[in-house]
Amino acid sequence: MKNQVEGREANVEEREVWRLLSRPFPCGLSGTPDGKRDQEKDLVVDTSEPPLQKETPAHSTGTRENMITPGTAELAVAVAKGLIKFGEHLDRLLAEKVAVQSPLALKLPAVNFSPGPAILKPRLRACLDQTSDAKPGPLGRQRRKALAELMAAASPDLAEMRRFYALAFPDEALNETNTIQPDANFLQFLRDAVPGLRETLPENAGSKDKAKVANYRAAVLSAAFYVDPGADARQLGYPVRVSLLVVDVLAELGAEHTQLFVKDEGIRVIATAVLERFAKPDLESFDDWSPVLRHTLSATLNGVLDARLAWQGKSPWFGAILQALADARESAGDIGDDYLLGLTEGKGYYLLLSNVLAKSADILDDQHAPLFQQIAADVLRGAAPLVASDPKGFGSFFNEHWADLLHAGLVSIDKHGPALLEGQSPLLREILLASIRSLSQTAGSELLSRETVFHLADAAIGAFASHPKLWATGNNQPWLDEFLQSVLHTVSNQGIAATFSKDGLETIVRQAAGRFAEHPEWLVKDPGMFQRVVGEILKRFSEVGALEAKTIAASAVDGALDAIAAHPEFIGTEFPRAIADFAGQLAAQVKGKTLTALQASDLIDAASQAALLHPELFASPKKRLAGVITDAVLAAGKNNSSPILSSATLVPIAQELFVVFAQRGFDAATDSAIGQLQDKLVPVLRAGIIRAESEMGRRLDVSALPGVLGGLVAAWLKGEAPALEPNDPAFQKFFAELAERALAAA
């Protein structure tokens, strides 16, 4: 029997199981013949089976092949241990089920319905009337006196009245019907019905055993009062919890014998650590999904941390991050696991441990990885109290973004060199800690996306790294505060938030933050520049409430930042406001459907380019020259039904005029002249447009129109244009020459 399974010969492992079942485990079961544990031979089960894989004859005994190998024996013992644990825990779990979900015999107490005050009062008063001190009746003199005193009250005490009533009228008071059993009817029915059921008792049919019959009757009566346990408010029912118990036992088994299932040594170490952590609490004790999932996540990360030595030397960066997390966990004491779990809730964590790792190995060598690790650990430790004090606010933000901050730190090291890591107080650590402090103190951080936080941290680190003197002043916290708050005030501005969709605003802010990260020198000059450029432009849209605000605003921000990148001298000037004003003006045109959002974007681009050509004219919010020119072009085209003047034509015309004015418009746009410029420019443009209609198809096409009108305006600005009369031959000749030149140039 032992050597045969379903008519075939049992193999080695089956025989060994039967052997284990059939006799006690020998002491040296898991050791070598000399009694010492031999790890290498344990592994033979998984990796080098030859002796075990052979189908050894079942009857051959006393050979090496027929002995229980240490690996198999250890597994069998582990299985047995697991089964014992499973049995114990299952027993406890099912015992809980019995306790919680068994019916409970509930019966209501018998209620005393003795006569009430309305009956007792007249009866007792009549009793007093019918008796006297001389003839006190059954009460006796003392009690009658006491009753008289009681009944003198307006509302005598009921319990006292009942006591006297029992004394005076014992037959009435002791009436059994005064106590009502709430289940009297039901009980009577049961007493009548149950004896008849005796015959239906399968085991006792015909039984004359009084004790058994009485027991049965008692059980039936009791069952009749059973109340079910009702609804179970827990998410995990007992079937699921039994499954968790199986998982728990298997995890423990797997943790102890990972070598049987995983061959790669590095992965095996991690798998063991994860499974050990996973199996630590009794999983079946969870009755909601949430703690199960939290535990799973926590066990995974903590297991990886526990096994971090397995990664040593493979990736200094990975090792550094894991060690930093482990340090943070340990420094957080009892709540370390929870803190760590919170950190893993941020999506950036996955990015950090996956995409970034490959790149980071090239950035940090063995020498610098420990330095980064120390900084990362310091940052995580430094943030822990801030997270604990505001778990839903800053805590939630930090959990989401800590990885972005470290990622930015890593990128900064790549950009600015490992000097950031060195020294008693490494610059990277100080900047990150200062940034965290600043972010924890200002509302709105929750509105920042992961990429935005990354860019902002990159920009801040870049500013300090590229301008060490800025840090050396020791006045860095206010600088950081101003920078970060300028961003947070922008994104948390109510009007802005209401104007843009969440995604739209996030895109603009993220792209702008990316530009700041590329130009940390902007922040050195003006830490509040983000708000002064991005914030001001976005605010104009919230004032106008334009549709398609995102398209125009993104273009305005881009254009402004392009111009600033080309002309850093714009920083600290009123150029951002000039662009913001122009953007606001165009937003109103878009809202009024005079322009489309794309046309407005093109105009903002053109105005920004014009600002590069002539900053004094186009970067001044006071002159608002781009706005004046645009208005003039739109006014010239107004009420003109000519097919050559579509909105598609007007925009190139305005763009051309920006260039013309950058080159020749200084006198026309002086502070004293700018007020009249639009009124003067409109007739010039109208005269040109009328002539253009006549010349169209002769020496002019639509594509050449902006250039020709630009030439006309340039001539006008130089004072070389003839009288602006479309029917005047001199003007006609002048315009024809402009058109011919344009045609020749094309």
Next chain:
Amino acid sequence: MNAKLLSRFRFVVASLVLSTALLFTSCATQRQVKDIVSASNLAALSTELNLGAEDPGKPGGQGETWKQASAKIDAFIAQHPENKPTVAALRVRQAMLLLNNKQYNLAHAAFDEAKLEDLRGSSRDRALKRLDADLLWWYPTAGGTLPREEFSSASKSLERISAVWKELKSPEDEGVRDWLAALRAWIGLKMANDADADAVGTNVVRGFLEGAINTYSSMLPVNEAAQWQSMPDFPPAGMTMEIAVNGPNRRRFRADDLIAAARKVMANNRIATPEITEPYFREKILR
């Protein structure tokens, strides 16, 4: 399947056989709790149903059954304090057992040991725990006189019972919902029986009775009382116990007991013409 995998598979199968064998040998705790449940259910009813007297096989007789059942619970919890849901459920069970056996202080202590957050597995136990103060007040009061100064406590109890009852919406809650509805009605009738019209006014006394019955009838499933009215003979001849214990019949037994009590209360405290809204109850109480 290659030989190695096949070998592993057989090994797992053999392990499962072993596990099954072990499982059958390790259910001691489960058996212990089953015994506790059975003993406590019998002991909870033994006094008033005379079950102890009818159970000559049980040592100790009628007066001692509850002590043994309660001691079993204490002993089990002392051995297994770590499983909170089990402990909490057994403490509620113990409290009800003790209440039924007039051990009010011990019942109080048992309720105190049961934590509401550990009773999520049973809406019945949660409801009992939430109403523990009311139960601890009502059980010793029901068999005596309702003191004048406790009428406000009684009114608040009615409100709390109604509040808990309203939250029991699941079909599985039917049993405890019905029990609470009856509990509330009996408290109301007791108030009507013991209230002094000279002190609180005739309308108030009548209101206690109307509130008890009308609220109870409103807690019945829709049209159930109407169906009772169309079948005046109850329980019908030949009704078996299995049928008698189902929801509608159990409720009708309770309703008929309440009706009988209401009639007695009217006579006891000279309550005339209460306004009973539900026809079945009105007809039976006022006839």
